[in-house]
Amino acid sequence: MDRLIYTAMTGARHILDQQATTSNNLANATTVGFRAQIDAFRAVPVVSEGMPTRTFVVDNTVGADFRPGPLETTGRPMDVAIRGEGWFAVQSPDGSEAYTRNGSFKVSENGLLQTSGGLTLQSEGGGPIAVPPNTEISISADGTVSGIDASQVQAGPTNIIGRLKLVNPDVAGLVRGDDGLFRQQSGEPAAADPAVRVADGCLELSNVNPVDAMVNMITLARSFETQMSLLKNAENNAAKAAQILALN
Template structure:
C-alpha cells in the first residue's frame, strides 16, 4: 500500500503544479509580450530489490515558449514591437540588465524613456533622456529621435539607440519580476540585426483555447491519481479484515 500511495502522491502533486502554471499562463493571455511558461517533468525509476515497475515524478527544468506573439497595430508613437526574434534591454529594479518583449513605453517624470512597468530602457550609452516639449520617434533599428513642438519643425535630433539583443534562448531564464536574464549573469551583446515595428505591440503567445483544454486534461489526470489513492485505502481495509479473520 505504501508504495502505491507515494507513487500516486508524487504524480498528483506535480499535476497540481502544472495546473498552477497553466492558470498563470491563462491569466496573462492579454499581457503584452508575455511568454508562456512551460513545466518539464521526468520519471525516475524506484530502485528496489524487486522489479523496477514503479517511478516517481520529479521536476526537470522550467522553460518558456519562445514563439513570437501576434503584432497588433496601436498607432501610438511610444509603442514598439520586436519583429521575429530579439529582446529589448531594460534596467531591472536591482540595477542589472534584463530583457523584455513589452514595448509599451512612456517618459518618466525625470524624462527617461521607460516601459509602462517602470523599467528604464538601456541605450548604447546608458539611459535615454527625452527633452521636454518634443515628439518622440523610434526607427526600425531602435534609434530614438525627437522633433521640437515649440518652434517650427526642423531636423530630427537623434538621442540614442535602444539596446536590442538576441541571445540564445537556451541561456535565458525568467525572473520573479517577469523579465528574462542570461544564466551567465553577463549582459548580452547588442545585435544590429534585431528590428522593431513602431506604433505596434506584441501580444501574448498564450493560446486560451489550448490552455483550457490542457486544464481539463490535467484535471482528469488528478482524478486518476486520487482514484489510485482511494484504491490503496480500500486494499488496506480489505487486508485488515482478512488478517482479523485469520
C-alpha cells in the same frame, strides 16, 4: 500498493503545481510580450535501503515558449514590437540588465525612456536614454530614437537622442525571473545585435493561446481526479489485505 501510493501522491501534488502554471499563463493571455511557461513531468526513483521499487513524480520546469506572439497595430509612436527574434534590454529593479518583449514605452517624470511598467530602457552605448522636455520622439527600425522639438511652431530638424539596446542571446541560456523578466544564466549582459529590427506603431501580444490553456486546465483536473481514485484504490486494497491477514 506502496509504489502506487508514492506515484499517485506525488503525481497529484505536482498536477496542482502545473495547474498554477497554466492559470498564470491564462491570466497573462493579454499581457504585452508575455512568454508562456512550459512544465513537464518526470519520474525520480526513491533511493533508500530497500528495493528500488518506488518512484516520485516531479514537476520539471522546462522553460518558456519563445514563439513570437501576434502583432497588434496601435498607431502610437511609442509602441514598438520586435520583428522575429530579439529582446529589449532594460534595467531591472535590482540594477542588473534584463530582457523583455514589452514594447509599450513612455517618458518618465525624469525624462527617461521607460517601459509602461516603469523599467528604464538601456541604450546601445550603456546607460538610460534621456529625452529632452517638449520632445516628440519616434523610433526607427534599427532602434534609433529621434526627437523633434514640439514647442516650435514650425517643425524643426530631427535630432538623434539615442539607440535602444536590442539583443538576441541564445534562448537556451535565458531564465525567467520572479519579476517576469528574462536574464542570461551566466549573469553577464548580452551584446547588442544590429540585426534585430523593430516595427513602430504596434505591439506584440502574449503568445498564450487561451483555448489551449483552458483545455490543458480541464486535462489536468481530470488527471488529478484519476490520482485521487488511485489513492482510494490503494486504501481499499490495504483494508482488504488487513482482513485477509486477520483471518489467517
